[in-house]
Amino acid sequence: MTLNEDKFPYVPHSVEDAQFIGEAILEQSFNLKDPKLYEIVGLDRDNWEIVAIQTTLANAYHAQGHVTILAADRSKLDDSQNRPGGLVGAHALDVVKFTTSLKIEDILSAMKRSSIFYKSRGLKDSDFYVTEERELPAQD
Numbered sequence: 001m002t003l004n005e006d007k008f009p010y011v012p013h014s015v016e017d018a019q020f021i022g023e024a025i026l027e028q029s030f031n032l033k034d035p036k037l038y039e040i041v042g043l044d045r046d047n048w049e050i051v052a053i054q055t056t057l058a059n060a061y062h063a064q065g066h067v068t069i070l071a072a073d074r075s076k077l078d079d080s081q082n083r084p085g086g087l088v089g090a091h092a093l094d095v096v097k098f099t100t101s102l103k104i105e106d107i108l109s110a111m112k113r114s115s116i117f118y119k120s121r122g123l124k125d126s127d128f129y130v131t132e133e134r135e136l137p138a139q140d
Contacts, residue, residue: 007094009092010052010070010095010097012052012054012068018121019120019121020118020119020120020121021118021119021121021124022116022117022118022119023116023117024114024115024116024117025113025114025115026053026107026108026111026114027111027112027113027114028110028111028112029110029111029112030112031112034109034110034112035109035110036110037050037107037110038050040102040106040107040109040110041069041098041100041102042100043069043071043098046074047073047074047075048071048072048073048074048096049071049072049074049077049087050069050070050071051070051071051072051087051093051095052069052070052095053067053068053069053070053107054067054068054069054070055067055068055104055107057104058103064103065103065104066099066100066101066102066103067100067102067103067104067106067107068097068098068099068100069097069098069100070095070096070097070098071095071096071098072087072093072094072095072096073094073096076094
C-alpha cells in the first residue's frame with residue numbers, strides 16, 4: 001500500500017501563462033436512445049466509477065484533441081463509498097487514469113447539454129453583471 005506522503009495529486013492543467021481560465025459542466029442524458037457514457041468509454045459501471053473527464057480540444061498546437069478518464073476501482077472502495085452518492089465530499093480519492101482515443105465529441109454525444117465558461121485570468125474571482133446585449137459588428 002502506498003503512503004499518502006508518496007502520492008501526488010493529479011494536475012490536469014499545467015499552463016502558467018493562460019490568459020483565460022474557467023469551468024465546464026456536462027449534464028448526462030438519460031434518453032434511452034442516446035449513447036451511454038460508460039459504453040462510449042468502454043468501462044463496466046459495475047467495476048468502475050468515472051469521477052473525472054479531462055479533454056484537450058483540437059487547436060493550433062494539437063491537430064486532434066484527446067480525452068482522459070479518471071475512474072475509481074469499485075473493488076477498492078468500501079461499502080459506504082460503493083453506494084449511490086458514496087463518493088460525494090471525498091477529500092482524496094485513489095483513481096486510475098485511462099488514456100483514450102476518444103474526442104470530446106464522443107463524450108458530448110452522451111450528454112444532454114454542456115457549457116464551458118472562461119474568464120480573464122485577472123478577473124477569475126469577479127462577478128459579472130450583464131447590463132445590455134449587442135450584436136458583434138459585421139466583418140468584411
